[in-house]
Amino acid sequence: MKYFIKKLATLIMTLFIVSVAAFIAFQIIPGDVVTSILGTEATPEREVQLRQELGLDQPPVKRYFSWMVGVLQGDLGVSYRYSKNMNEMMPVAELIGDKLPVTLWLAAISLMLIVAVSIPLGVFWAKSRSKVLDAVLGVTTQTAMAVPAFFLGILVTYLFGIFLKWFTPGGYVSYQENMGGFLGYLVFPAISIAIPKIAMTARFLRNSMLTEMDADYVRTAYSKGCSDRRVMYGHVLRNAMMPVVTFLGMIIAEIIAGSIVVEQVFGLPGIGRLLISSISTRDFPVVQILILYITFVVIFVYFLVDILYRIIDPRISSK
């Protein structure tokens, strides 16, 4: 119980620090939403008027606290840039709520691909005694890890979109319109996200398993007559999974927080793209909530990893 309270306190502190840091960053970078909206057509009168309309004429500290109070009461504020209807600004919650499913589905598909491919691959690689295979897999995974995400996205688009014509590049379908088409389109960005992560996870698992195979308990297991299979899956893999779970946790947090580059390449209107465009238009309420969201996801996933640890290895909770 104490453990949970401690974790919760850390979470709240971190969120607070991050939100202050983001707020200060926005005060320092040149330009604000008014310069962004008015552009080169800005006149002093329009600037003053717009600042008033948006409440930007208030002192920064006051703005921060009124925003904070709103958030604590569950009011995430309204976007400076996007409006909804009847001259009413778009609530941030709604704006992000619309984009979140895109990123979450993308994360889910990518994660399924990563787990489904990397774990068998890692086990297979660890078991193989072939030098040739070792070299081939070593080079392949190294390459997959080294290709920049943007370029990989373009390669995937060229191969599956333009060459094989399995999907229409840029032909994103909204999940509100057609769920099947939506998921079908997401497979390809998910592949782009998954490839380097599969390579990393497989390498990681293989190394981890090789280390475990040298452990004393493996010899003991063999000597008491366990089958190869039983040793591998019952003992080695279970122990080797420990660091891999941490690693997967990091990957999950990274993907859910928004695959900025991949969303950009495939034209997915997800969280990452919203973050980029909100920063460049200085849409502070949106950026602030997105940053809090990302912070929360990262901390929360680490917390889940912690719990998972206790399940895989009961020794930890007794410590």
Place this chain on the structure above:
Amino acid sequence: MRKKLLSYLLMAFLTMAALGGCAGGTGESSGDNSSKEPVYGGSVVVGIQQDVDSLDPHKATAAGTKEILFNIFEGLVKADENGNLVKAIASDYTISEDGLVYTFTLRENVKFHNGNVVTAEDVEYSLERASGLLDGTPLISSLKTLTSVDIIDNQTVQVTVGSANTELIYSFTAAIIPKGSGEDEQADPIGTGPFSFVSYTPQEGIVIAKNADYWQEGLPYLDEVKFKIVNSPDTALMDLQGGSIDIYPYLTDSQAAEVKNTGDFQVLAAPSDVVQALFLNNAVEPLNNVKVRQAICYALDKESINTFVAGGNATLVGSAMLPSLKDYYVELNDVYGTTANVEKAKELLKDAGYPDGFDLKIMVPSNYAFHMQTAEVAVEQLKAAGINATIDAVEWNTWLTECYQGRNYEATICGITCDMTPGYLLNRFQTESSKNFINFKNAEYDAAYLKAQESLDLKEKADYYGQLQKILVEDAGTAFIQVPPITIAMKKELGGYKFYPIYVQDMSTVYYTK
């Protein structure tokens, strides 16, 4: 290390691809469909580069928004593809001899998208709203000069202005919206244009549909147009090839070459309405010395800039006027020449007291690939003349704040647009203008500009504008470079695309061919 090496290899590969593109690009139109028979109906997807800033036609300021709203809204007058004004909601207008009273006769039976007929009250409301007569804040600053809008009868509206200006008529392109609808325009834009608004999704795009009641017989052809925000200029090309967009209006030179090779698209090019220049801050050392500024003008090799970044399709200019505004343009390319004159530049620098050159930081908005590429070429040319130029790539908002408004920079490469009125290109160089971000200061210029403003005779006005251009160039206020081309890719089966001397995407004349 390995990662780095790979990215170098990739970079080399991409550079090669880009250079290959340059060499091949001539940008001429290939496959002209204008002779084929147009058919009605169909839908197209147009790739756009940025999200819209506002759907309220009086509040929208971004060029990327106005180019779309052109299809939804119309003013009393509107621009045509030759840069002339044609009558739109007004069927006729007269301007009093002293230039102070404008009388507009409304066209009969022009309907808003909500089915209502446009009345004199709607016009009065729209002009009062845009000019600030309604609530004291002018939304369109050029209309600030309006002192009253009066309804004469059902079909006639009279506008009185505080001071005469022959270019004011261009401002009556301001959208006419239904009376009292100002607050709703943002969510439910209603205009009189060839297309009506259907939907807008942030970050995804805008959908517009045919206005069946449009007052111009036979237009538009298409049933529906989707403006889709493309992810990045780099992926726009794949979207085109993959078929998710049909028209993409912002091809770079290397992209144009690549698209042409696929054979599925027509590539069309025309001059834009942008004058690109290496703008110099006249108020900072050593650029406050006219000789230094002249040296920079001599050091630039505009011809090779054109070849490198525009595939030779740009129009070189010597001053701040578009060659397409024929009545006002003065050819001034000879003053500093279109190729580099390094000897002359070095000599001027020596005279100015900088025999060893100086450091020059060029601030460039990095979201404009064209300006960035131009800067990369210009930097090398300046170095040849002994000026140690470096590029400071900044994000657009930083550029607006630091450079355009704060004037806290040495030099920048960007473009200025004309917005149809030639005066718009020149008024920013008056000493006191709020848009004079280069801090140009020349009493002779200010005096000539005032005279041009006052002049009601177009011939005389053109003479003054000519003088202004000469002063600007002789005083080397800034190093003007070129008018970049607009290059578009359009599916083979489409036709009727019109280039405008202003930044709009007129979809009303676009059609599918049989």
